[in-house]
Amino acid sequence: MVRKVRTRETRQRRLVLETLRATKTHPTAEWIFEHVRERMPSISLGTVYRNLNVLRDEGLVRELRVNGRTAHWDADLSPHAHFVCATCGVIRDVEGVPPLDWRGLKDLVGCEVHHQRIDFHGECPSCLRQQEPSN
Amino acid sequence: MVRKVRTRETRQRRLVLETLRATKTHPTAEWIFEHVRERMPSISLGTVYRNLNVLRDEGLVRELRVNGRTAHWDADLSPHAHFVCATCGVIRDVEGVPPLDWRGLKDLVGCEVHHQRIDFHGECPSCLRQQEPSN
């Protein structure tokens, strides 16, 4: 988890980070790959995966595991919650959820908390509409 | 996501649910497979996966995606938070975290929330001890 080696700033790594920072869609590695490729056609998917892992270990991006087996990525490090649609899988930021107090965890059970994650699971408006078109 | 067909109660399905209900370790499909197999040696891993998906769709169990690519499963449907160790991956229940109010999500952005998930990520006591034995 902790990276001991000094990392370099390559064009590939910079583009991966820039691309992720430029979106709020919590994309997959594949999506990032396709978008970086528009600016650097020679980049490979493996490099995108490797760089996402490096950036995650450096604390610059966050890996989201929500539903399904595909990881999603987020460069927004500010405390915020997510809404996940069970049907279409879309992930939306939810502002205004107050951070929880976790000091008790250290005192009670000895766990050291680095960050928290709050997800709401349900149905997004457009999926709701499609499910009950007559109601 | 919504299952339209009538499901049956097979011995395999009952054993999967019983096994998951009998533990608080948030196990993987593989773990459940190994434990069900002690009581029913003929069961296959594919059947465990299929049954977990059926039970999830019926709302009887919950699929947890926390870290890594492996799904974990939980038959405890009561509202509770989790602590996830970034090093060893252990998942512990955290009691006493008050459920968040999500009514605003429906009013503000039209999302219908079915349930919420609260995870604390950090280091568990035993991993903390191993990381800093001298400090």
Place this chain on the structure above:
DNA sequence: TTGGTTGCAAATTCTTTGCAGCTCT
């Protein structure tokens, strides 16, 4: 009876990795 379910094995999907050559620092 019959349609959901099973075991088996192959297929899929997502992610990681070995390697030889390249490039930041």
Place this chain on the structure above:
DNA sequence: AGAGCTGCAAAGAATTTGCAACCAA
């Protein structure tokens, strides 16, 4: 110069699926 990084392709891990036989309702 050299340690980290890349593209490529193959490997790996987790999960799903097609099929014929089976069995719960």
